[in-house]
Amino acid sequence: xxxxxxxxxxxxxxQLESSQVSGLEEHLQGCSVCQKEVTFWRSVSTEIKAANAxxxxxxxLAERALAGIHEKELPQKSFPVFxxxxxxxxxxxxxxxxxxxxxxxxxxxxxxxxxxxxxxxALLSNxxxxxxxxxxxxxxxxxxxxxxxxxxPAYELVVATPTSSWKILFARMSIVxxxxxxxxxxxxxxxxxxxxxEFLGKLILSWLAPMAFLSALALLLSxxxxxxxxxxxxxxxxxxxxxKLSKILDIWGMHSSFMELFWNAYQDFWKxxxxxxxxxxxxxxxxxxxxRFSEHxxxxxxV
Amino acid sequence: xxxxxxxxNLSQTTRRTQSKSAELACDLELVRRIxxxxxxxxxxxxxxxxxxxxxxxxxxxxxxxLAEDVVQDTLEAxxxxxxxxxxxxxLIAWLMKIIHxxxxxxxxHRPMPISEEMESNLYADEPLPEDQTQSNEQxxxxxxxxxxxxxxxxxxxxxxFYQGLSLKEIADVCNCPVGTIKSRLSYARQQLRGVLSxxxxx
Numbered sequence: 038x039x040x041x042x043x044x045x046x047x048x049x050x051x052q053l054e055s056s057q058v059s060g061l062e063e064h065l066q067g068c069s070v071c072q073k074e075v076t077f078w079r080s081v082s083t084e085i086k087a088a089n090a091x092x093x094x095x096x097x098l099a100e101r102a103l104a105g106i107h108e109k110e111l112p113q114k115s116f117p118v119f120x121x122x123x124x125x126x127x128x129x130x131x132x133x134x135x136x137x138x139x140x141x142x143x144x145x146x147x148x149x150x151x152x153x154x155x156x157x158x159a160l161l162s163n164x165x166x167x168x169x170x171x172x173x174x175x176x177x178x179x180x181x182x183x184x185x186x187x188x189x190p191a192y193e194l195v196v197a198t199p200t201s202s203w204k205i206l207f208a209r210m211s212i213v214x215x216x217x218x219x220x221x222x223x224x225x226x227x228x229x230x231x232x233x234x235e236f237l238g239k240l241i242l243s244w245l246a247p248m249a250f251l252s253a254l255a256l257l258l259s260x261x262x263x264x265x266x267x268x269x270x271x272x273x274x275x276x277x278x279x280x281k282l283s284k285i286l287d288i289w290g291m292h293s294s295f296m297e298l299f300w301n302a303y304q305d306f307w308k309x310x311x312x313x314x315x316x317x318x319x320x321x322x323x324x325x326x327x328x329r330f331s332e333h334x335x336x337x338x339x340v
Numbered sequence: 341x342x343x344x345x346x347x348x349n350l351s352q353t354t355r356r357t358q359s360k361s362a363e364l365a366c367d368l369e370l371v372r373r374i375x376x377x378x379x380x381x382x383x384x385x386x387x388x389x390x391x392x393x394x395x396x397x398x399x400x401x402x403x404x405x406l407a408e409d410v411v412q413d414t415l416e417a418x419x420x421x422x423x424x425x426x427x428x429x430x431l432i433a434w435l436m437k438i439i440h441x442x443x444x445x446x447x448x449h450r451p452m453p454i455s456e457e458m459e460s461n462l463y464a465d466e467p468l469p470e471d472q473t474q475s476n477e478q479x480x481x482x483x484x485x486x487x488x489x490x491x492x493x494x495x496x497x498x499x500x501f502y503q504g505l506s507l508k509e510i511a512d513v514c515n516c517p518v519g520t521i522k523s524r525l526s527y528a529r530q531q532l533r534g535v536l537s538x539x540x541x542x
Contacts, residue, residue: 046525052506081532082501084482089502094394095408099386102415103379 039064040071049078129208132200136208139194141182144213148175152220156227165228165240172224173248173275176217177255181267183209184260184328203325210256210321221248246310249317251275257324278307360430367431374422382419389435392503396436399498400443400491413442433509436499440513478536485535493528496521 041061047053048061065071155171158164184206198205225241232240251271258267286296306312370388373381386393393414397407417438425434486494499505499513511518 042529043522043526046500046529047507050500050504052500052504077533077536080478080482081486081497084479084486085497085501088483088486089391089395089498092391092395092398094386094390094411098390098394098408098412099383099415102386102412102419103382105412106416106419 040068040074041065042071042074045071045074046078046081049075049082132204132208133212136205137212140209140213144179144182145216148179148217149220151175152224156224159228160231163231165232168221168224168228169240169244169247170279172217172221172244173251174272176214176221176248176252177271177275178268179213179217180210180252181255181259181264181271183213183256184264203328206256206260206328207325214252217248217252221245242310246313246317247275247307250313250320253317253320253324257320257327260324260327275307278304364427364430368427371422371425371427371431374419377419382415385418386415389432392432393435393439396498396503397439397443399495400440401447402491406446410439410442410446413446414438417442429509429512430505432503433505433513436503436505436509437513440515481536482532485532488535489528489531493524493531496524497528500525 041048041064044053044057044061048058053061061071065075151171152175155167155175159167221244222241225237225244228240229237251274254274255267255271258270286293370381370385374385390411393411394407397410397414398404401407401410414435418435425431486497489497495514496510499510505513507518507521510521514521
C-alpha cells in the first residue's frame, strides 16, 4: 500500500492541495502508519508554534525603520549629485590626510633646506639658473622616495588597507608634488631681488615642465627598480643635458654630426613644455598601472 | 472520531480558501498605502506581521540583536520596493523572501557562522511542569530533536508550520527548486523520527 509520507506534513499544515486532500483522507481511514504520521507531525507543528509563541517582537521597530528611511532620504532629496560629490571630496580628503602622516618625514625639511641653499647660491652668484637646475632634482628625489617598500614604515599598513595601492600612491604623490611646487614657487619669489618682476613668469615656466617630467620619471623608476636607482638615473638624465657634448667629442676627436643632432634634440626636449607635460601624463599613467605588479615583485625581493 | 476530525479538516479547508482571497485583498490595500508613503500603513504592517517576521529572522540568525536589525532593514526594503509587490502571491511569502534575502546579505559580512552555542541559546530548555505526562515527554523529545536540526531544515519546518507557506512559496523564498524543499522536509522527518524511536527503545 502506498503511504502519503511526503504529503502528510503539508496536510497537517493545511497546505495540501484540495484535490489531494480527499484521497489522503480516504487512505487515512484504513492506514495506521499514516495515522501515526499525522499524529507525529501534529505534535511537531504544535511544538514549533509553541516555541514561536514565546517570541515577542521588539517594540518600536517600525518607528526605527521609518527614522532610518527619513535619515537616508533627506540628503538624497536635496542635491543627489552634490552629496555624492561632497562624499567623494570627503573621502579624497581623508585619504590625503591619512597618507600625509605616512610619508617619510625627512622629505619635508631636506627638500626645503636644499631649495634654500639653491636660493642662497643664486642670490650670491647672481645666477637665477641655479633654481631652474635644482627644483627638478629636489622634486625627483622626493617622488622617488614615495614608493619604497623596503624602507616604508607604513608599508604593511598600505598593503593591508582595502584602498588600492595606486590610489595611495596617487594621494602621496599629490601631497608631495604640491609641496614641491610650493617650495619651488617660494624659491622663485625669493629671487625677485636679482631678476626683473616681468621675468618671474618665464622663470617659473622654465622649471615647471622639467620638474613635472623628471619627478614622474623618478616615480616610475622607483616603482620598477628601487629608490636609489631611480634617483641616480633621473639625476644623470637631467644633469647630462647641461654638458656641451660637441666640445667633449672634439676633445676626444670623434666628431659626428649624427651624435650632435641627437644631442640637440635631447636638449630641446627639456626645453619644450608641451612635450614634457604630455610625456609626464603618460609616465604617470604607466606608474599608477605598474603599482599593481610591483608590489608582488618587491615583496619577493625583500623576503 | 477520526471521521469527525476529517470533516472538521474539510470545513477548515473551505474556510481557508475563502479567507485567502479576503487576506489577499487586505494585503493589497495595505501595500497600496505603503506605496503611497503612508507611514501608519508601515506601522500596521508591523503590527500584523511583526511577530512572524521577527521569529523567522530569529530562526535564521539565532541572534536577537541581528534579528532586530534584519527586521528593521526588511521594513525599510518594504517601504522602498512595495511597488514590486503586485499581489501575485501572498504578502507573507513576499515578506519572508525579503527577510531571507536580508539575512543572507548580513550573514555574508559576518566573521563566523552561527555557532552551536548561539543555536542552543535560542531554543533554551524551559523547565517542564513537574507532573510530566506521556505526551509531555514526547513534546520534550520533539523539542530536543528540533534543536538538533540544522538551520536549513529547521527553517523549512518553520515556514511550513508556523508561517503557513506552501511548498511553492517556500521554494521561492529560499530560491531553490520545490524538490529541494521536499527532500529537506523528509530529511527533517527522518531526524525527528530517529530521535523519537531511539527514546522509545530505551
